[in-house]
Amino acid sequence: MTVDTRKFEVLRISILSHCNFACVYCAPKEKENSSAKHYQMLSPDLLQRNLKLLIAHIKIKEVHLTGGEPTLHKDLIQLIQIVKQNSIQEIALTSNGNFKTGLLEDMLAAGLTRINFSLDSISQSAFERLSDRNISVSHVLNQIESAKRLGFNVKINTTVLRGFNDREVLDLLTWSGERNIPIRFLEFMKMGPLHKEHPIYFYSAEEIQEQIKSIYQVRNYPTPEDSTAQYFITNEGFIFGMIANHTEPFCSSCNRLRMDSQGRIYGCLSDETSFALPETDDEIQFTLEQAMLTKKKEFTGSELSMKYIGG
Template identity: 35%
Template sequence: MSTVDTFGRPIRDLRISVTDRCNFRCVYCMPKEVFGRGYRFMDRKELLTFEEIERLARAFVANGVEKVRITGGEPLLRRDLEVLIERLVAIGGLDVALTTNGTLLPQKAEALRAAGLNRVTVSLDSLDDETFRAMNDVGFPVARVLEGIDAAASAGLAVKVNAVVKRGVNDDQILDLARHFHGSGHILRYIEYMDVGGTNGWRLDDVVPAAEVVATVDAELPLEPADENYRGEVARRWRFRDGGGEIGVIASVTQPFCGDCTRSRISAEGRLYTCLFASVGHDLRAVVRGGADDAELHDFIARIWGRRSDRYSEIRSSRTAELPRVEMSYIGG
């Protein structure tokens, strides 16, 4: 039986960050002026081990979790990540996925597939090389991310592509992205620019509403709404009327979905966050390393989720603007 929070929301989805490091410095996640030279990233001993992650995953499954997504930072920077994937797949009955910037997929896709991974989500915010280089802020070219997507598909991995849309930066790329992935077999999802963390300079004026994104695509590639796949799915789905696949829009700013949110998140150092916009995490690493048995670990997680009352996106206002929030680079979005 699933553990539920104070609003009756079950705990179904778990996102696990395996590193706080990334080879990009995307302006909405790890801006260079903050995460630049001199910033102290975590020592290896501070990170959860693969054994600890597996144990936590089993405790979450016992509380009702059905899907685990591995995130970062950039998760493929974590050495031998395919070993962890294999451990999680072996739990059984668990949907295991991975979010990546795609840079290392040409080298890692085959090993990930062999470990049992079935699907990846690749971040790609623009097909215009100059724009993309500016957004990742390390000069990484679009072509090499596209090579990573091709490598994943060739290895047999299903691919979704996430694009964060920011007004005046890459909103002119909405249609180009739709054209490129139309008929490709890959699902493109547009994400409203969100006020995660405190370092990305978020302003409401920078947000391109999901309704505008859909209208832009629909004007050339007609769309029709599609039913959600499951309760708590964050993306609203739209099918191309000509059968060329689908897109999704994730609209946590203009169309909050807190009421059906089933996601929990573990940061790279093992803190449990019950909301993407949370300011306080609960130290799972201390519980695991403190000698708790499986029953105690299960109950600790159940108590935290059972007290959960988060609904930040529904109450977003001037009152919430100055609240401290965990950075996206620690919990993977």
């Protein structure tokens, strides 16, 4: 019998449940049931309460703010400040990049250290098709470059879908590599509205790598032990990662605890079970143990959209 040695070290928080994009793999309009979920925003008071309760029981080395689109939260700067005040050294945020000018500087001053930009296309037509929005991709690209110039630790996340952006892998790698920004290619996860259609759109990490190796010479690049990505580097110095949650699952090393915009916690992306955080120490420890028990040995997916549970 093997002993499960996993522990919670990274807290991913979906600070609100809505987004200004309607990406095909997350919230396509024809699949969204508006009556199923009401928009929720995590309040600063609830974040402060839950952080203090959790920090007393687990050593959190990183808090990652997600959504929905976290830059839509009216109290975003205050939330970042609260995390910083609780002595969390690594504070990250995942964004689609469609936010107002000046917010980058405000987030940096508040204590944010890293931004992961979701960027699935640099082609205007494909960008509009994937996001279902008439938004200039140039604006998003400019925000990514601005974040890099300001000194943020910047990464790009690209979810690859067959028939949508699978022919853009090389363009995206070249664009990010020329700007010294690591890019991570994600296998489309069996989550949310397209849960049942997953096989139609799935494009494997192996197929992505085959494209890259057809043009570039590639070798392994140092990868952190708890990373969800396996990193590589081309001879040109372009760094890219592969997040192959389906074909090369990494569940056995998962150290993530998730919190939704109502303050409830989840132990696993593949399990919709959530828990309210109680007040007493004994109850909190038991709740965390129950959340850990929901973690799967391999990724099985869920019909719950990731925007509700911190991605």
